[in-house]
Amino acid sequence: MMSIFLGLLCIEIFVFGPLSPAQRPLLTVINGIVFSFLLVVGVIAMAPRLHSQISCTLIVAIAIALRWLATLQGSAVLYLWDKIGSLAATLVFLVLVLWQVYRETPVTAHKIRGSIAAFLLMASVFAFSYNIIELVYPGAFSTAPGYRLQAYVVDEFLYFSIATMTTVGFGDITAVHPIARSLVMLESIIGILYPPILIGVLVSEWQRGRNGGQGRDGDEHGV
16 A cells, blocks of 8 residues: 555656646646545555544545545635645655554665655645745745746745755745745755665665675575
8 A cells, every 4th residue: 555655646746747737627626536535545555443543534635625626616715725724644654654664673675765755745844834925925935037826826836845855946936934944944854864865875775774684595495
């Protein structure tokens, strides 16, 4: 299930998200379907116990309802609540994924995929946060000349979030509001530290376990 969740997350972030701005309603609907399916798969894949499944299902149901209401109605208030609901659901999945990845159990390919999913979920958490800040404080982000920021489209901020987390910083979107700048600094630090320290450690432990297993197999065959 983690592989399916990671695959859907990549499709949502890198395919349907960027291709479904407000002027393409069909792709926006498809994006909504993928987003809804992603949340459902996330609950099935990661909620370990009954009480957490119930809590996650409630949060996911609210997030899906808000997404479709915002897609169909398109009011400013619904857009804001859509982003708040999506942020809450993404935070829940981030906590569940990190719990599965870094609990004291043997490192597997499943955990490595989970660590990559957590990285993308972190970028999504910051993207929804930036979007909410822009909706609450219009003008919190400035853009380069000729670039028009679509405040109601989270994928604009997801693009900015991933550029910030990978410390690329193209400069076409810039944080102006103090709260936005604080989040940008925090995300930059996470982007620098998370891949080499957390993902790198998991990959090293997984590779060490594989090499150790092969060594034991070789010893057994030698005997």
